[in-house]
Amino acid sequence: MVPLALAALHITVKAISYLPSHLVRNALIRALGMRLGTGSTLYGGFELRSPWKIRIGDDTVIGHRASLDGRRGLRIGDHVNFSSEVMVWTLQHDYRDPMFAVTGAPVVVEDYAWLGPRVIVLPGVTIGKGAVIAAGAVVTGDVAPYAVMAGVPARQIATRPQDLRYTLGHSIVPFI
Numbered sequence: 001m002v003p004l005a006l007a008a009l010h011i012t013v014k015a016i017s018y019l020p021s022h023l024v025r026n027a028l029i030r031a032l033g034m035r036l037g038t039g040s041t042l043y044g045g046f047e048l049r050s051p052w053k054i055r056i057g058d059d060t061v062i063g064h065r066a067s068l069d070g071r072r073g074l075r076i077g078d079h080v081n082f083s084s085e086v087m088v089w090t091l092q093h094d095y096r097d098p099m100f101a102v103t104g105a106p107v108v109v110e111d112y113a114w115l116g117p118r119v120i121v122l123p124g125v126t127i128g129k130g131a132v133i134a135a136g137a138v139v140t141g142d143v144a145p146y147a148v149m150a151g152v153p154a155r156q157i158a159t160r161p162q163d164l165r166y167t168l169g170h171s172i173v174p175f176i
Contacts, residue, residue, distance in 0.1 A: 017046045022172060034070075037078065039169030042066065057111065059169045062086075072123065073106035080109055081168055083117040083135070090123050110145070112164045130164050 009032075016028045022041045030036055033052030040056050045065040048054065053070035056062070057078035064084040068074055072090035076082075091104035105124030109115070113127050116135035127133065128145030137154040148158035 013046075013048045013051065017042075017048075018044055020044075039167075041169075041172050043084075056080075059167050061168045061172065063117070069107075072104040074108075075106070076109045077111035077113065077129075079112045079164075079166065079168060081114045083115060083119070085118045086115045086121075087119070088121040092123055112166075130160050130162060132160055 013032070016025055019025050019028070026036055026041055029042065029048065029051055034048065035055040037056055037058035037060060039058055040060040042062040043064040046062065047067040048070065049068070050070040053072075054068055054074045056076045057080065059078055060076055060080040062068070062082045063086060066082050066085065067087040069088055069090045074088060074090055088107050088109075090107050091102055094101045094103045103123070107121055107123065108126040110127060110129040110131070112130040113132070115121070115133045116137070118136050119133045119139065120137075121127065121139045125139050125142060127139065127143045128147065130146040131143045132148045133139055133143070133154060134148070134150035136152070137150050138152045139149065140153040143149055143154070144156070146160040146162050147156045148160055149155065150157045
């Protein structure tokens with residue numbers, strides 16, 4: 001994409017992110033090519049990179065000021081909860097490369113995962129079904145299903161029960 005078009009897209013997405021209605025925001029980000037499942041929503045202030053490469057399942061809630069990087073592909077499952085200010089990256093610089101090259105890989109967040117406030121997920125990570133990532137954790141590698149992770153870098157501290165069957169869509173506040 002040409003730099004001017006990319007800048008216009010970034011400004012458009014940022015403007016959409018501050019509209020005071022989930023219905024309008026959801027419709028506009030779908031128009032940009034993002035797949036947003038039934039009953040799912042993004043709260044205000046979000047940042048999206050390559051929204052047409054982002055797929056969010058049903059009944060998923062993305063909290064305030066989330067950053068979702070779809071440049072290498074991002075798939076978020078059903079019944080997933082992202083708390084506020086979660087950052088998911090699919091590209092980063094290679095610190096070992098003398099030219100500081102860009103490297104990356106898709107990120108997958110499976111069904112029923114819960115990412116606490118200010119979690120950072122790095123490129124190429126898969127977060128397993130039902131996993132919980134504690135506030136402020138930095139996820140640098142794959143996370144097993146139902147694992148509870150905390151710290152920098154994130155390490156497993158517990159296991160979550162496997163009989164998850166909750167829904168999230170009922171808790172969406174329509175105008176924030």
